[in-house]
Amino acid sequence: xxxxxxxxxxxxxxxxxxxxxxxxxxxxxxxxxxxxxxxxxxxxxxxxxxxxxxxxxxxxxxxxxxxxxxxxxxxxxxxxxxxxxxxxxxxxxxxxxxxxxxxxxxxxxxxxxxxxxxxxxxxxxxxxxxxxxxxxxxxxxxxxxxxxxxxxxxxxxxxxxxxxxxxxxxxxxxxxxxxxxxxxxxxxxxxxxxxxxxxxxxxxxx
Amino acid sequence: xxxxxxxxxxxxxxxxxxxxxxxxxxxxxxxxxxxxxxxxxxxxxxxxxxxxxxxxxxxxxxxxxxxxxxxxxxxxxxxxxxxxxxxxxxxxxxxxxxxxxxxxxxxxxxxxxxxxxxxxxxxxxxxxxxxxxxxxxxxxxxxxxxxxxxxxxxxxxxxxxxxxxxxxxxxxxxxxxxxxxxxxxxxxxxxxxxxxxxxxxxxxxx
DNA sequence: CGTCGCATTGATATCGCTCAAATCCGGTGG
DNA sequence: CCACCGGATTTGAGCGATATCAATGCGACG
Numbered sequence: 001x002x003x004x005x006x007x008x009x010x011x012x013x014x015x016x017x018x019x020x021x022x023x024x025x026x027x028x029x030x031x032x033x034x035x036x037x038x039x040x041x042x043x044x045x046x047x048x049x050x051x052x053x054x055x056x057x058x059x060x061x062x063x064x065x066x067x068x069x070x071x072x073x074x075x076x077x078x079x080x081x082x083x084x085x086x087x088x089x090x091x092x093x094x095x096x097x098x099x100x101x102x103x104x105x106x107x108x109x110x111x112x113x114x115x116x117x118x119x120x121x122x123x124x125x126x127x128x129x130x131x132x133x134x135x136x137x138x139x140x141x142x143x144x145x146x147x148x149x150x151x152x153x154x155x156x157x158x159x160x161x162x163x164x165x166x167x168x169x170x171x172x173x174x175x176x177x178x179x180x181x182x183x184x185x186x187x188x189x190x191x192x193x194x195x196x197x198x199x200x201x202x203x204x205x206x
Numbered sequence: 207x208x209x210x211x212x213x214x215x216x217x218x219x220x221x222x223x224x225x226x227x228x229x230x231x232x233x234x235x236x237x238x239x240x241x242x243x244x245x246x247x248x249x250x251x252x253x254x255x256x257x258x259x260x261x262x263x264x265x266x267x268x269x270x271x272x273x274x275x276x277x278x279x280x281x282x283x284x285x286x287x288x289x290x291x292x293x294x295x296x297x298x299x300x301x302x303x304x305x306x307x308x309x310x311x312x313x314x315x316x317x318x319x320x321x322x323x324x325x326x327x328x329x330x331x332x333x334x335x336x337x338x339x340x341x342x343x344x345x346x347x348x349x350x351x352x353x354x355x356x357x358x359x360x361x362x363x364x365x366x367x368x369x370x371x372x373x374x375x376x377x378x379x380x381x382x383x384x385x386x387x388x389x390x391x392x393x394x395x396x397x398x399x400x401x402x403x404x405x406x407x408x409x410x411x412x
Numbered sequence: 413c414g415t416c417g418c419a420t421t422g423a424t425a426t427c428g429c430t431c432a433a434a435t436c437c438g439g440t441g442g
Numbered sequence: 443c444c445a446c447c448g449g450a451t452t453t454g455a456g457c458g459a460t461a462t463c464a465a466t467g468c469g470a471c472g
Contacts (some may be wrong), residue, residue, distance in 0.1 A: 049348055056332045058325075066283045070324040100314050104307030107317070111306055112278045113392075114320035117277040121327040126262045128334035129373040131461075133428070144256055159451070167335040172428055174452065191437090192451080307444095337429075339460070365419065378460055380420065397418080 003037055003063040006113060007089055009099075009106065014091040019043075025067070025080035025088065032070025033088040038062055041086025047078035059083075065117055071096070128167045133176040136166045141186065141197045152189070152196045159192075209243055209269040212319060213295055215305075215312065220297040231273070231286035231294065232403075240296040247292025253284035263364055265289075271323055277302075329386025334373045339382040342372045347392065347403045358395070358402045365398070 016039060019025065025036065025043060036043065043066045045058040057078050060066035067080050071093055100107045127139045144153055155162065163173040177195075180186045187196040225231065229247060231242065242249065249272045251264040253381060263284050266272035273286050279298060306312045306313045333345045350359055361368065369379040383401075393402040 041304065049344065052357050053344075055226065055345055055348060056335070057327045065324075071321050099316060100317055101310030104310070106312070107310070108303060108306050108312035111313070111317055111320060112316060114324060115274050115277050118271075118320060118324050120328060121331055122264045125327055125331045125334065126264065129262070131373070131427085138255065138259075139261055142253075142261060154252075158449095164335075167337070169429060170451080171430085171453085175428090178452090194348060337459090364417095375461055376419080377421085377462085381460095384420090 002120050003065075003113075005109065006037060006091075007039070010089065010091045010095070013095045016087055016089050017086060019082040021082055023082050024071075025082065028076060028079045029162045030076050031071060032067070032076060032093060034092055034183050035068055035071060035096055035163055036060075036066035036080070037089040038064050038066050038090060039087040039089055041082060041084040041088075043067075043080060043088060045078045045080045045087055065114075068114075068117075082162055124165070133166075133168055133172050134180055136168065137173070137176055137180065137195075138185070140166060141195065145197060152194045155193050155195065209271075211315065212243060212297075213245070215272075216295065216301070216409045219301045220295055222293055222295050225288040225292045225294060227288055227290055229288050231288065232276075232282050234282060234285045235366060236282050238279060238282060238299060239272070240298055241274055241277060241302055242266070242272035242286070243295040244270050244272050245293040247288060247290045247294075249273075249286060249292055249294060250289050251284045251286045255346055271320075274320075274323075286309065312330070339372075339374055339378050342374065343379070343382055344391070344403075346372060347401065348364055351403060358400045361399050361401065 016035075019041070023046050026032070040061045040062050043060045044056060045067055046054050046056045049055055058066065066088070067076070070076060100110060123139075123143050125141070130136050130139060137155070141153060159173060160170045163170040166173060168176070177186070177188065177192070181188055185198055187198060188194070189196065220240075225247070232238070234253070238255060244266045246268050246293060249266045250262060251273055252260050252262045264272065265381055272280070272294070276282060306316060329345075329349050333342050333349070336342050365379060366376045369376040372379060374382070383392070383394065383398070387394055391404055393404060394400070395402065
């Protein structure tokens, strides 16, 4: 179950907005009105520490919910903006609430969707608790290959973005991949765009 | 909204089990039957990579859901066990589903609960993307102090566990705290059990 | 009083970050 | 078709932060 389903349900009742890099989606103190679903691009929520340092609270990419906590808070305590040109679906909270309360089937689906989002976030967290770069990469490959029946992983994101997700520098990720290939734990094809995890292919949902 | 609410709703329809360290909660391949809510202790879900290395998929502590992905998967692709003596509430999925579908108010509450869980997990992830230990500690303090109106943070967990959450070694966390105190960014009281974030106190939910 | 777990401190090794530069590649315009 | 440009990838060298290993302190508790 991916986000397309949610998108279709609210096609009529919500609007899709286009944002440019740096555009604000909401600001500190705003009253939350929408659940945001990132259709493409990347959105980010951040607040500032007392000394002015940026504190990233959330990053959301294609197919992910954004600022979902607005559903339970009266005010945003952070600001939301785009780090890349993005298209975002704005689902009005009142419509969403009404739907959850009145449509049992939808409520179940939505809960399951949240559950999957939670699972993914959880895996990301556990991944970054690993200290060695190679462990993080392996964890990632193991997870992303879920259900792909041993298929290769097609990378649709630049190396730099991937590194960012893994909490590594691009150079480190590159060197790690090279090392893993030398150890024959992975095979890279198509100029590094496709990665084959040697002797792998288990699912990894809970 | 904390987990107590969920616990109360299912008091009658679910059982609370006690586990010892190392006890299995479910095994690889089992058909998911319960949503687990950790009342105390710690539960962990893990699978194994092709070469036999453990891959932690989820850790859940007091007040957190565990193996919630079972709600959408026909089989567990990992095993769940306890790393500490734990009490866990077993909420039957069929009862939960029925409730979500039939009780709109509950469905909304449950969605909000999942939403908050997602928010927390998200913050943890972003925290570990920070590379410097001091940044992780500061991010943690900023987040945990949410809504406490500038209150101090009472630590109810051992230093080692906290370090684990932050993806650091206990020694590193200790030294980092000492350094932060020397820089007067935090103050420690009560033998390190209480921490005051100097000049802080903003909320940090999205 | 002894010991057990956890906090604290020190010394060293290691890994990933940083800065710098070369290379590759796709796209663009002549 | 070819030369050129810009961004991403690749490679190198050195440094710094954190992990690791080791040891000590210290309070709770039997």
